[in-house]
Amino acid sequence: MARELAEMMKAGVFRALLVTFITCLLLSCSEKQSVDTVAVAKAEVPIDGAELYKQYCIACHAEGPGHPGTMRLGIRLGEDKAVLTKRTDLQAVYVKTIVRQGILLMPPFRPSEISDAELEALAEYLSTITKT
Amino acid sequence: MSDKALPESLTLEQFESAVAELREILGQDRVYTDDINELRAYRDVYATTKDELHMPSAAIAPESVEEIQKILAVARKYVVPLWTISTGKNFAYGGPAPRKAGYVVLDLKRMNRIIEVNEKYGYAVVEPGVSYFDLYNYLQAKKSKLWIDPAAPGWGSVLGNLTEHGAGYTPYGDHFLMNCGMQVVLADGSVVETGMGSASTSNTAHLHKYGHGPAVEGLFTQSNFGIVTKIGIWLMPEPPGYRPYMVTFPKEEDLYQITEVVAPLRLNMLIPNAATTVGLIWDACQRVTKKQYYLGKGPAPPSALKKIAEDLNIGMWNFYGALYGPPPLMDNNWKILEEAFRSIPGAKFYFEGDRPDDPAWKYRAQLMQGIPNMAEFSIMNWVGSGAHIDFAPRSPATGEDAMKQFTTIRDRAHEYGFDYIGEFLVGWRELLDVFMLVFDRTDDEERQRAHECFGKLIEDHAKLGYGEYRAHLDFMDQIAATYSWNDGALWKMHHRIKDALDPQGVLSPGKMGIWPESLRK
Numbered sequence: 026m027a028r029e030l031a032e033m034m035k036a037g038v039f040r041a042l043l044v045t046f047i048t049c050l051l052l053s054c055s056e057k058q059s060v061d062t063v064a065v066a067k068a069e070v071p072i073d074g075a076e077l078y079k080q081y082c083i084a085c086h087a088e089g090p091g092h093p094g095t096m097r098l099g100i101r102l103g104e105d106k107a108v109l110t111k112r113t114d115l116q117a118v119y120v121k122t123i124v125r126q127g128i129l130l131m132p133p134f135r136p137s138e139i140s141d142a143e144l145e146a147l148a149e150y151l152s153t154i155t156k157t
Numbered sequence: 158m159s160d161k162a163l164p165e166s167l168t169l170e171q172f173e174s175a176v177a178e179l180r181e182i183l184g185q186d187r188v189y190t191d192d193i194n195e196l197r198a199y200r201d202v203y204a205t206t207k208d209e210l211h212m213p214s215a216a217i218a219p220e221s222v223e224e225i226q227k228i229l230a231v232a233r234k235y236v237v238p239l240w241t242i243s244t245g246k247n248f249a250y251g252g253p254a255p256r257k258a259g260y261v262v263l264d265l266k267r268m269n270r271i272i273e274v275n276e277k278y279g280y281a282v283v284e285p286g287v288s289y290f291d292l293y294n295y296l297q298a299k300k301s302k303l304w305i306d307p308a309a310p311g312w313g314s315v316l317g318n319l320t321e322h323g324a325g326y327t328p329y330g331d332h333f334l335m336n337c338g339m340q341v342v343l344a345d346g347s348v349v350e351t352g353m354g355s356a357s358t359s360n361t362a363h364l365h366k367y368g369h370g371p372a373v374e375g376l377f378t379q380s381n382f383g384i385v386t387k388i389g390i391w392l393m394p395e396p397p398g399y400r401p402y403m404v405t406f407p408k409e410e411d412l413y414q415i416t417e418v419v420a421p422l423r424l425n426m427l428i429p430n431a432a433t434t435v436g437l438i439w440d441a442c443q444r445v446t447k448k449q450y451y452l453g454k455g456p457a458p459p460s461a462l463k464k465i466a467e468d469l470n471i472g473m474w475n476f477y478g479a480l481y482g483p484p485p486l487m488d489n490n491w492k493i494l495e496e497a498f499r500s501i502p503g504a505k506f507y508f509e510g511d512r513p514d515d516p517a518w519k520y521r522a523q524l525m526q527g528i529p530n531m532a533e534f535s536i537m538n539w540v541g542s543g544a545h546i547d548f549a550p551r552s553p554a555t556g557e558d559a560m561k562q563f564t565t566i567r568d569r570a571h572e573y574g575f576d577y578i579g580e581f582l583v584g585w586r587e588l589l590d591v592f593m594l595v596f597d598r599t600d601d602e603e604r605q606r607a608h609e610c611f612g613k614l615i616e617d618h619a620k621l622g623y624g625e626y627r628a629h630l631d632f633m634d635q636i637a638a639t640y641s642w643n644d645g646a647l648w649k650m651h652h653r654i655k656d657a658l659d660p661q662g663v664l665s666p667g668k669m670g671i672w673p674e675s676l677r678k
Contacts, residue, residue, distance in 0.1 A: 084290065084311060084531040090444065091516035093534035100538065101448060125198055130537035130544070132252060133198035135245060136189055137218035137266040 074150020077143055081134065082109065097129055113155045117148035124148075160211040162258040163191065163226040166236050172214060175235040179217055182227045187218040187267070188295050199245075201254035203544035203598065205608035206631050211254035213240070216262035226346040228263065231343070234662040238397050239263040240665050241384050242284035243317030246310060249593070251630035256667040268386065271295050273363075275301070279656040280337060280363045280391045285316045289529040296392075303392040304527030306330055308373055309530025316388050320378045320406055322626060323587065324582070326524040328429040328481060329393045329585065337387035339361040339374045344659035347382070363389030376523070380651070381665035382658050393527065398487050400480040401522040403496045403507040404505070405472030412563055413556035414475055414501045416581065419476070420554040422497060423583040428478050430525055432583040433515075435475045439578050439593070441465045442536040449577070455574045471517070472505070479525040534591055536578060539608065544598035547591055548614050550623040554588040558623075564616050566592045573610035574603075589626075615639065628669065637670025652677065 031138055047129065081103035085094035086109045099107035106112055163172050177414055180188045189195035192212070199216055200208050219225050232239050240260040245253030255262055269286030274296065281292060281303075289307035292315055298485035304326035308318045319332040329335050337352045349355070351374050354362035366372065377383050381486070406415060415434050422428045438457070445468075450461040457465075466472060476498070480487035498504050504609045512518040539544030548566065552558040559581055567577040575594060580590040592614070596607040611632060615625065619639040628636045639648055662673020 079584040080290075084529075085534065089580060090514070091520055091530065091532040091535070093531060093538060096535055110244065125194065126200070127200075127202050129542045132202045132246075133200070135216070135253060135264065135266065136195055137187070137216070137264045138245075140186070141195050 071144060072146050074146040074148075077139070077147040078150055081120070081139060081147070085131070086110075094131060097131075104140070109151055110154050112151075115152045117145075117152040120148035120151050121145075161210070162214050164214060164236070164238055164259045164261070165257075171235055175237050176215055177229055178231045178234075179215075182224060182231070183217055183219060187220075189216040190214070191219075197520065197569070199253040199255075199264075201248070201630065203248050203252065203546060204254065204631065205546060205604045205611065206594070210257070210258055211251075211630060212258045213262045214259045215540050216264050218264045220267045222332075222340075222342060222348060223233045225263075225342050225384060225386065226348075229342070229344060229346045231337050232261075232659055236468075236661055237261050238666050239663055241381075243314035244312060244521075246288075246290050246313045247311070247317060247321060249545050249629065250627060254629050254630065256633070256665070260666075263384070263388075266386075271325050272387065274299070274303065274392075275363070275545060276301060278364055279394050280389050282338070282363060282387060282389050283315050284387055285314055285385065287315050288312050289315060291525070293529050301571065303397045304329070304393060304395055305529070306332065306335070306527055307524060307529035308332075309524060310529065310531055314458040315390060316385060320385055322379055324431060324584070325527075326431050326433065326477075326521070327390065327393055327527050332377070332390070333378060335391040336374055336388055337364065337391055338387075339377060339385060340387035341377050341383035341385050344661070344664050345381045347463075348386075352506065354389075359422060363391075367611065367616065376654065379669050380673055381668040382654055383531055384664065389559060392493060394600055396480065396481040397471040397483045399527055400401050400487055400491075400519075401524055402478055402480070402491075402494075403510060403512070403518060403521070404476040405470075405480075405505045405507070406474045406476070406501060407472055407503040409464070409473050410560070411472075411501060411503070412581065413560045415474060415476060415556075416554060416559040416583070417556040418501060420588075422494065423554070424586060425663075427480055427493055428583075432476045433521070433580055434582070435477065435580040436465055436578060437462055437471060437475070438539065438576055439472050439536060439580055440471050440517040442474050442539045442578070443470055443515070443532060443654040444469060445519070447539050456571045456576045469515075470512075472503075474515075477521045479522075536595060539578070539595055540570075540597050542597050543595050545593045545595045546629045547627075548611060548625065549592070549627050550590050550618045550625050552588045552590065552623050554583045554586060557640070559588055559590075561621065562588070562590050562618075562623065564588075565621065565657060566614060569610060569614055569617060570594070573606050573613075575610060634670045635669065637652045 085092055088108045095107045122135050124144055176190060196213055196216060199213050200210055219228060221620060238260045240255035241263045242253050243265050245266060265285035267286055268284040270284045271287055271292060271549060273282040289305055289311040292305050304327060306327045306329040308323050310327055319336055321330050324330050338354045342347045352368040353359040353365050377385050419432045423432045447457055450465055451457040480490055490587060516532055520530050523530050552562055570577050578595055579592040594607055594611060598601050598604060615635050624639060625636050637648055655671050656674050662675055666673050666676055
């Protein structure tokens with residue numbers, strides 16, 4: 026295999042493929058894409074529990090495979106308690122403690138990431154989502 | 158208050174005076190000193206050593222370069238060691254925790270502006286607090302045709318990962334290679350723009366990497382010579398086509414031939430992205446735990462691994478790659494790749510739609526397409542209260558080197574009672590080996606054992622001639638000592654630069670084994 030590749034290299038096949046690939050990328054860029062420069066933007070964090078959940082929690086705690094938090098909670102507490110937004114037993118004070126202190130594989134979140142005010146909103150959301 | 162960790166050279170009164178001045182700059186809300194309610198979140202929860210060794214005295218969160226300059230004036234006045242972090246998610250290497258107890262963490266998470274996205278030229282300019290999720294969501298909202306290249310955990314910092322020499326899985330996977338333009342605040346408070354950005358009339362700060370004079374960006378990566386406050390990073394234009402694929406291999410010893418086959422394909426860019434060969438347990442952790450297959454002590458035996466492979470329809474090694482480009486080009490390239498992989502007996506091929514219930518396939522396909530996620534953290538579910546530190550040596554991309562590294566690490570891990578959980582990537586010309594040393598962090602004895610195992614691995618690889626590219630806080634000095642050619646000339650040079658740029662040693666003392674003169678042994 027290595028010898029075959031070396032021969033192809035000598036024959037310039039790879040170089041031709043590479044040039045084609047790069048050319049196609051460039052063409053795709055120039056033909057399809059805007060030339061605008063996006064204005065300065067701030068990654069603003071709204072004080073909205075549902076939005077905060079999407080921003081900070083959902084990547085690990087969404088329903089289904091591929092979400093390490095959901096997987097761990099399913100193992101530890103059972104599948105009926107695996108998905109945070111389907112829990113009926115979450116208390117706001119518990120949510121706040123876990124976020125600041127971490128648990129099992131979950132590292133804690135710093136006040137520079139989630140402010141105390143944001144944490145209040147997030148805890149309120151998770152402790153009431155199934156009750157509303 | 159008597160147990161409060163403090164900077165080594167400060168009395169409690171001096172520390173409190175420094176904190177008072179920091180509060181004048183940042184207000185009450187962005188200076189954190191409460192050990193329980195605020196600073197416990199600055200622990201490295203995956204460390205193999207005790208929390209007290211890395212307990213900060215305080216953390217501060219500036220929102221601008223001007224605030225950093227004012228903070229530096231206070232740090233120089235009191236000689237306060239500042240430990241800089243970006244999003245603080247550098248887990249396996251220390252997370253947000255400082256090198257030593259008593260440091261003040263300079264937490265740049267709140268500097269989170271996406272300053273520019275240039276659609277025409279394909280780049281972004283971001284501050285340290287911007288995560289892969291932030292940048293991805295921003296581009297999606299703007300309907301941008303640019304991809305990001307995320308590290309496996311999407312909550313990581315775009316800037317932080319780049320300055321740590323991190324990698325991703327699209328063709329733009331060598332992150333530092335994609336850097337173009339950098340802003341750095343030096344210890345004396347002066348602000349430097351590198352490369353073309355330093356020309357007063359430049360409009361190519363993020364297009365041309367070098368400019369006139371030395372290219373200095375590398376000096377500010379994996380170092381403590383300055384505080385990087387802004388980077389330009391090239392983004393890949395969305396290609397006209399994308400096809401992920403997976404090839405499984407049944408035997409451990411197949412790693413030799415996989416590496417031999419993949420290396421020339423990668424070198425010649427027929428495989429344009431990080432060519433990743435993933436070990437069985439790494440993939441299996443997405444769906445199963447160790448307890449489901451083995452309840453004994455020590456590493457899971459071969460019989461358990463064989464059963465997992467059968468149940469999950471995966472190999473002892475699982476290769477992930479992707480084709481990018483117009484369909485005719487992908488068709489043409491695949492013919493060459495397929496023939497190459499078929500030369501290895503037992504190879505099985507999978508494409509989009511073949512593994513609908515396999516989260517390992519899904520997250521790999523996402524990463525190679527620039528879609529950030531957190532799926533890889535499922536590896537910590539392999540054991541009960543999982544944590545990990547990562548051992549990451551580099552070698553030539555040959556089958557012999559791959560097998561030597563694999564067997565050395567596997568045997569040492571087994572000796573200490575741990576499973577081999579690893580992957581190999583052909584970066585371009587080199588082999589990137591990542592061994593995830595997963596342990597139960599609630600078990601003190603196991604943590605200690607993991608610590609000893611890691612130290613042995615560094616020794617083993619130094620003897621074999623392999624160096625590591627990155628290190629956990631607790632192993633930075635040990636690994637730095639292996640870069641010893643010519644009586645340690647490189648680290649002597651680092652120390653001369655450190656002393657020149659930061660004579661008081663206030664910036665991240667000990668980062669990567671670079672210490673200010675006052676703290677050198």
